[in-house]
Each structure stands twice: as structure tokens, then as C-alpha cells.
Amino acid sequence: RKEVEQDPGPFNVPEGxxxxxxxxxxxxxxxxxxWYRQDCRKEPKLLMSVYSSGNxxxxxxxxxxxxxxxxxxxxxxxxLSDSATYLCVVRSWQGGGNKLTFGTGTQLKVEL
Amino acid sequence: ETGxxxxxxxxxxxxxxxxxxxxxxxxGHNTVSWYQQAxxxxxxxxxxxxxxxxxxxxxxxxxxxxxxxxxxxxxLNVNALxxxxxxxxxxxxxxxxxxxxxxxxxxxxxxxx
Numbered sequence: 001r002k003e004v005e006q007d008p009g010p011f012n013v014p015e016g017x018x019x020x021x022x023x024x025x026x027x028x029x030x031x032x033x034x035w036y037r038q039d040c041r042k043e044p045k046l047l048m049s050v051y052s053s054g055n056x057x058x059x060x061x062x063x064x065x066x067x068x069x070x071x072x073x074x075x076x077x078x079x080l081s082d083s084a085t086y087l088c089v090v091r092s093w094q095g096g097g098n099k100l101t102f103g104t105g106t107q108l109k110v111e112l
Numbered sequence: 113e114t115g116x117x118x119x120x121x122x123x124x125x126x127x128x129x130x131x132x133x134x135x136x137x138x139x140g141h142n143t144v145s146w147y148q149q150a151x152x153x154x155x156x157x158x159x160x161x162x163x164x165x166x167x168x169x170x171x172x173x174x175x176x177x178x179x180x181x182x183x184x185x186x187x188l189n190v191n192a193l194x195x196x197x198x199x200x201x202x203x204x205x206x207x208x209x210x211x212x213x214x215x216x217x218x219x220x221x222x223x224x225x
Contacts, residue, residue, distance in 0.1 A: 043216035043219055097162070097167035100145070
């Protein structure tokens with residue numbers, strides 16, 4: 001079983017739609033959780049951290065359920081510019097240091 | 113944009129050769145992490161350097177090694193290249209080892225023939 005699992009997609013949605021991405025992780029000792037965005041042939045960029053209480057940044061809402069080891073990202077009112085791959089990322093202590101584990105990413109295509 | 117640069121941008125090597133990839137971090141960022149991203153996959157953690165010492169390693173063989181220098185630059189060295197080493201190699205810098213906020217460079221695309 002992969003440490004971080006995501007549905008690879010692609011998710012093809014019309015502009016203005018609401019779309020949700022899910023992610024599960026296997027290491028119950030994981031400490032921090034993030035969503036990164038990666039555009040085609042570019043480097044990943046931090047979208048937002050994810051907290052147990054849930055957090056929102058404009059049209060983006062992230063949720064964490066530690067009991068179920070489940071992370072979600074909700075995008076409301078999708079824009080064409082939201083088209084990208086969304087990477088679920090988990091931080092854990094391993095091998096004497098902090099390690100970030102990335103999921104394979106979920107591809108989103110927002111269409112007119 | 114992120115202040116993290118990598119060189120070269122692209123590289124072609126043959127199996128068995130050795131390669132050195134370079135990363136220049138943001139000033140003041142004392143931690144650098146290296147990742148390998150194969151096509152269609154998420155980045156995989158290779159190792160992290162903090163204050164010039166290795167501080168955590170992923171599931172990569174010893175032929176993957178690194179160095180970090182006092183001037184916030186670092187290197188990833190790969191010996192005895194294999195075809196499966198073909199990937200995008202990303203470095204990311206941060207302050208401290210918690211990796212709460214990492215800044216990625218644009219990456220080096222390595223092709224092994």
C-alpha cells in the first residue's frame with residue numbers, strides 16, 4: 001500500500017463547478033499535511049497547509065480527519081487557471097529527519 | 113520566483129555514467145531537500161541536508177549522495193546511472209528542518225540512455 005494515495009484523475013469540470021479531491025495516508029504518526037499544486041512541467045508550489053480544524057483560503061477549503069487518516073481539498077467556483085495537478089503531501093519523522101511524502105497527484109482540467 | 117535555482121535545466125547521460133546536479137537555495141535557508149519525480153508520479157524524497165549534514169534519507173541506494181555548502185548551494189550526485197534514474201530532480205529549500213514551507217527550484221530533467 002502506498003504511503004499517500006490519491007485518485008489520479010483526470011477530473012474534467014466546467015468553469016464554475018465545485019470539485020473535491022481526496023487523499024488517504026497510511027502512517028498514523030504523520031505530523032503535518034499539505035496540498036501542493038504543480039503546473040505542467042513546473043515545480044510544485046505550496047497551496048495550503050491542512051489542519052484538523054479545517055481551513056479555508058478563498059475558494060479553497062482543506063480538511064483533515066486524523067481518525068480516518070483522510071485529507072480533502074474542495075475548490076469552489078473553479079477557474080480555468082485552476083487546471084493543474086494537485087499533490088497531497090504528508091510530513092513524518094523518518095530516518096533521523098523530517099520527510100515529506102507526496103501522493104501521485106490528481107489532475108484537474110477546468111473547461112469552458 | 114522562489115529564489116531557488118537549479119542547473120543544468122536538462123541533461124542527457126548514458127547508463128553507467130555519473131552526474132552532478134546543482135541547487136542554489138534562498139539566502140538564509142539552511143535546509144535543502146532533494147526529490148526525484150518520475151513521469152506521472154509525485155516527487156519522491158531522496159534526502160535532506162541541514163547545516164551541511166545529511167538529516168534524513170528516503171529509500172534510495174547509496175549511489176545517490178549529496179553535499180551542502182555554507183553558501184546555501186548544494187549538489188546531488190548519482191553514480192552508476194541506470195535507465196530508471198531518468199526523471200525530474202527537484203531541490204527545495206527551507207528554514208529549519210520542519211519543512212513547513214519549502215521553496216522548490218524548477219528542477220533538472222535527466223535522461224539516461
